[in-house]
């Protein structure tokens with residue numbers, strides 16, 4: 655698009671910026687509460703709300719508290735929660751069997767929230783890292799992350815989540831072929847209405863640090879995730895991954911992290927027009943919160959501006975730890 659305009663002074667681009675009323679009229683993008691997915695951390699116990707040190711304002715919640723959070727989210731109009739379990743070392747094993755235990759924390763929380771707050775959508779993560787003794791998203795054999803064996807386990811994990819009543823399954827593991835394999839398994843098991851939101855373009859990022867603290871994976875992780883998560887220098891590769899995942903049956907795609915990768919969001923939306931999401935990850939949240947707590951930036955304004963940027967970049971929705979706070983600010 656090339657906007658047509660007369661030369662100055664016939665065109666004065668400041669004219670429609672002169673008042674709040676005019677600015678509202680010409681505003682191009684809008685952020686609404688309906689765009690939000692709120693990631694929450696789960697832990698064992700009852701009545702527990704355990705602060706995550708590197709994410710001020712974020713707590714690990716026991717299931718009863720997560721149900722309260724779901725009620726609060728639904729009352730604010732937030733359409734979906736995304737669940738991340740904190741797993742004790744006892745449940746981190748070489749075979750990752752807790753990942754498909756119907757009674758694991760994530761599945762119990764899904765059932766509790768779905769029965770108490772049926773109108774909220776539940777999204778979950780498919781990847782082995784909460785359950786593996788290595789902290790990796792896949793099985794490790796002779797120091798390598800093995801793809802196909804991992805995919806077989808991811809199918810079991812996804813099926814147990816669908817069985818528990820999850821609305822949106824989010825494979826975040828970056829193995830090849832998992833979207834098609836999970837989609838076929840869901841169809842065969844009668845879960846034809848379960849959505850898949852693929853973490854298609856997930857970068858090997860420094861911005862996941864606080865998340866790994868929150869889920870207890872920081873100490874467990876040996877090495878890094880660069881043989882499966884993407885190189886931050888690449889952009890065409892992101893489009894290839896997204897195209898592949900859409901052709902394998904993903905309903906929605908995600909770019910992660912968010913703010914440093916808005917160019918990828920825009921390219922993805924323009925290229926495919928599919929429902930496009932970004933994950934404003936833990937480190938992005940921590941940066942804004944830390945600067946605000948130091949009085950270096952206005953936290954409310956930085957939050958709102960950062961989230962609007964995702965809409966401008968073409969995203970249909972955003973996973974953000976700010977979800978309840980921005981929902982309140984939006985009124």
Ligand SMILES: NCc1[nH]cc(CCC(=O)O)c1CC(=O)O
Pocket residue numbers: 779781783791826827861862863864865866934935936937
């Ligand atoms: N597969 C695990 C997973 N799912 C979401 C995040 C990060 C989310 C965040 O930083 O907020 C990660 C971390 C990782 O890949 O190491």
